[in-house]
Amino acid sequence: DTGVSQDPRHKITKRGQNVTFRCDPISEHNRLYWYRQTLGQGPEFLTYFQNEAQLEKSRLLSDRFSAERPKGSFSTLEIQRTEQGDSAMYLCASSLGTRYNEQFFGPGTRLTVL
C-alpha cells in the first residue's frame, strides 16, 4: 500500500500529557498537510509543509502545537500539555505540489484526552 499512513491510529491520554503523531506521505509528494476534525464537522486546516519548510499555520494551532517535517519526508505533530478540547481526529494529507492537485488523506489518528 503506497498511500498516506498515520501512526498511531488511536491515542488515549490524560490531560496535561504530551502526545506525538506521525504521518508518512506518499513518497513523491512534496506537500504535506495537517487537519483536525471534530465530531459532526468537516476537517479544519492546521498547517502545511512544502518539503521541509512550514509555509502556513492556522490560528487554530496554538503554542502547544508544533509540527515538523525533517528532511521533507515524514512529519510529526506534537501537542504539549493536552486539554480535553484537543480530543479530535487528526488527519494528514499529501499532494504533488499545486493547489490544483488532489490531496490524498491518511486514515487519521483519533485522540481522546481524559
Added chain:
Amino acid sequence: DAKTTQPNSMESNEEEPVHLPCNHSTISGTDYIHWYRQLPSQGPEYVIHGLTSNVNNRMASLAIAEDRKSSTLILHRATLRDAAVYYCILNGNEKLTFGTGTRLTIIP
C-alpha cells in the same frame, strides 16, 4: 476563502443517479471547484475538480453553471458504497476549507 452552501443531507435509491448541489455565489475567477467525500471512519477522498467546463472521471461528473456560482456533483448510478459525506470546496490557495458537507444516504 469563498464560502460554499450545501444541503445538510440527501437520500437516494440504490442504482439511481444522484445530483448533489453546491452554491458558491462569491467564487473568484481563479477558484477551482473541488469535491471530496468522506466515508465512515475514513479520511476524506478526492472525487473530482473543475474550473469552468464540465468534467467527467471514473467516479463522477461535475456540472458547473455558466456563471460558476453553482455546481452539481453527479453520481451516475449510486451504490451502497457511495454513502458518505460529500464536501464541495473552493480551492483558492493551498489549504482545503471544508464546510459541513452533504450526508448522502443510499436506500437499498
